[in-house]
Amino acid sequence: MAKNMTVYLKIWRQPGPDQPGRMVDYTLQDVSPDMSFLEMLDVLNTQLIARGDEPVEFDSDCREGICGSCGMVINGIAHGPLKGVATCQLHMRSFDDGATIVIEPWRARSFPVIKDLVVDRSAFDRIIISGGYVTVKTGQAPDAHAIPVPRPDQEKAMDAAACIGCGACVAACPNASAALFTAAKISHLAYLPQGRVEARERALAMVRQMDAEGFGNCSNHGECEAVCPKEISISTIAKMRREYLKAVVLNPE
């Protein structure tokens, strides 16, 4: 069994949305390499509480990389150094003994900080509300086999649908753009016959909403794909642009 380690943490502390924040240093000893990154923060918090300090607030829920709650920028990379995982799936064995670890919240105007590492991602929900669905009421559905779906299309739809809405794409983007998130939903539904019916309206509405939320303009850095825990490809962004082009230029209403 690997020996326990000491890490030097620099964590963004901010008491509330309108209060100023700063980086605070903590030293944490006796960290097991088998701990997950968030368990390491749990241990830090237990120590902070014991000495009467306020614990570091962060969002976390399923701790298996699917709910999309957790997310922090670790040493300058959203979700940390490991590819294809969310912060909760990162283990301390990815760090060296004696390492300095800088931990910051997602940074974007559209993701305001609530406290410490917790940010408000409701902008994503509003993008979905604007059109990220198939308009079908309960009971309206035909038999599941009524419309066959070519398997490659289903696979592509599933690739895009795997998005967990964590916001790492925005956090990592040099422009703080939400293009990957928006594109993943537009692509998921555009690849399926069930979603094609509304593809035009969806692309228009979601892009408009994405812009209204104040996210930056995608300029194809591709950093989002590299940090995405589900490794969603920026080919979905191209797909979104094709759908949007159809809606606005090729086939406007």
Added chain:
Amino acid sequence: MPVSCCDLWTTVGKKYLAAAAGLVFLVFVIVHLGGNLLLLLDNPNLYNSYSHHLVSLGPLLWFGEAVLLAFFLLHAVIGTLVYIRAREARPVGYHEIADAGKPSRKTLSSRTMIWSGIVILVFTILHLITFKFGEHYTVVVDGIEMRDFHTLVVEVFQKPGYVVWYLLAMVLLGLHLRHGFWSAFQSLGVNHPRYTPFIYGLGTGLAVLLAFGYIVIPIYVYFKY
């Protein structure tokens, strides 16, 4: 849902316009290089005849120039707006930023588009002042009086300062194209697992070739004359 031209001014729409304008400019840059490579043939008359032919196009040339100017301005305005919007979208920056590595396309080139773009803009204005609106030498070739661009070019490229500035601008043009070329395709929605790696590679190749081509001319002229 009705569509208006505002929908072309969204973050997605702007990228179509910027990409289209960029690609038009790329064509110009290639053609312009082709013409200017005539300088390497040591035949001033040939070069002057070529430029005279262009000028003789008259209204057709003016139209072409107007189109180029419009696209150039559009491209520059959008590039600036993208930059400003990015700054606004992240008012508080990170203490530490690292590159996430593959498959990211983030490069020095992609991070400096606004700066390489501004340099190219300044260069282009100065370039027009120096040449198009510069000293008006004349020469007679085959009985036709025409503007002697060759003499002007040789004169300008004898100044070491100008040559260095020119080289720098062309390196930045290459840098701009390195990200700009593949990005234009991605912005227009062209992305395919089979072709995109090729487009990406082609962009790099084109950037190197064009920058190289443009750099060769002043160096050749400087040492030749």
Added chain:
Amino acid sequence: MKLDSKVPGGPIQEKWDRHRFEMKLVNPANKRKYKILVVGTGLAGASAAATLGGLGYDVHAFFIHDSPRRAHSIAAQGGINAAKNYPNDGDSIWRLFYDTIKGGDYRAREANVYRLAQVANNIIDQCVAQGVPFAREYGGYLDNRSFGGAQVSRTFYARGQTGQQLLLGAYSAMMQQVNAGNVKLYPRREMLDLVIKNGQARGIICRNLVSGEIESHAGHAVALCTGGYGNLYYLSTNAMNSNATAAWRCYKRGAAFANPCFTQIHPTCIPVSGDHQSKLTLMSESLRNDGRVWVPKRADDKRPPNQIPEEDRDYYLERRYPSFGNLVPRDVASRAAKAVCDEGRGVGEAGLSVYLDFRDAIARLGRKAIADKYGNLFDMYLRITDENPYEVPMRIYPAVHYTMGGLWVDYNLMSTIPGLYVLGEANFSDHGANRLGASALMQGLADGYFILPYTIGDYLAGSTFPTATVEDDEFKATRQEVLDQTERMIRNRGNKDPRTFHRELGAIMWDYVGMARNAQGLREAITKIRALREEYWQNLKVPGRPDSFNKYLEYAGRIGDYMELGELVAMDALQREESCGGHFREEYQTEEGEALRNDERFAFAAAWEYKGPNQKPELHREDLTFESVELKQRSYK
């Protein structure tokens, strides 16, 4: 309290149809006037909110997360059952019904389970129409696989992320209704109490988790969709924020809590690695299709697994259950793992795990085929344990996964409080003493899409509603109680943080009220829980302030409720002097060590009624009658 299950008359196949005809309807123009508070936005909550919104009700949806999409339904991996019989392998509604009743060890209400099997097909249709990318074959039609204890292929799946895709489907349907103005979202709100006026559930008190404000919300009915209480055990596969608080507070307001001792332990989880462990990760049950479970034959065999020859291995599931082998239901597989570990034959550093070996499958099908099927699970295992399952056998151990018990509901999904409906894992209804794989998603969506939307109309149309506003005394008094409790937790100047208490409670629950229980241990557990609860209120330390974002304050409230719920679980386990499904009493087993039911005495649902602080709750029995199936001992031999 009188339990009336309100099961309609007639043959089981016709009950639901008949009931749908007999129920009163709300005039379309009037639906807008009814305000329904939906608490929780997992599969049950999101599907209910979407459907009720679509019908035109005024729906208000409350959830503890920042987005409805984060609910723990999202983590379900395996799939969802339906008796479509697309593979033509002999499935039918009747067989799905029968399997579910039998799988639940005959402790579920027959009529509910039949209805579940009936509406399951509609769920698949609905999800496909929403754009759920279920796995398909090359012809474009849906693929099915067999799953956990079923001999037909009736499970629909979307890679290893079925729960995610179904939840995103329900979430998107709800979001469409938000767009349409029929559903209003209340993110980061935790329901902390139920408001009852004139005997009807008329509102909720919740804490705004961002500002700390205690808010009151009034409506005509409340639908509780807040999931199960697996986190009572500290380590479970539930999410960090999964909790029983809303359900427990409803119990304390008069909703009966049924079968709390029916907890499911899932056999294939990644074992604990140390004290720091905050939760356990489930490995999909589908792994048992190709993996073989074994331990060394001798307790002192400490050789690395690959050096243990065939003759020294005990493939104990294949040995004990030749016909089902590694595919026995969850409770059976879990207990068998515990048994071999109790014999000292467990593997890993603490001896608390068994091998799940893919060596033979890799040899037979090739590494690529195994990677295609389980690649992402193998990767996940490698990431967590740093051991490569292609090279060495996985190590697995059972962990708390699901709770079949929950608030008691009648056929209409209404609790014993009029106007309080309970859906999904939060209720007790359909899984009896043990849930089959791929049935939780089915039940959550059945409740939300196809059952509540009908039954709630009957209640709304058939009841009178005196005006209720948040200014009423009932609201003010309940809100004050919530404020007082929050104040009490914050003011307490103890020196133990909530997590430490949680861990201690979990250890008691796991040791005495876990996979195998006995009367003496359960009595001991009750004593220990009471002592711990006492200490909790003396020695609790909650950091921070009540009027700001404060995760440890939320956490403290939930642990406080677990301190009471834990005791009820133990009491229920003590009263049920039989073994059935997830509830195994060591005193009641066959000679081969299998669960021994006692249908004479215990063919009932145990519904507990709250009688006040530190009072013994009262047990009510809902007798289960089986008209359509014959009670048999479950056998997977």
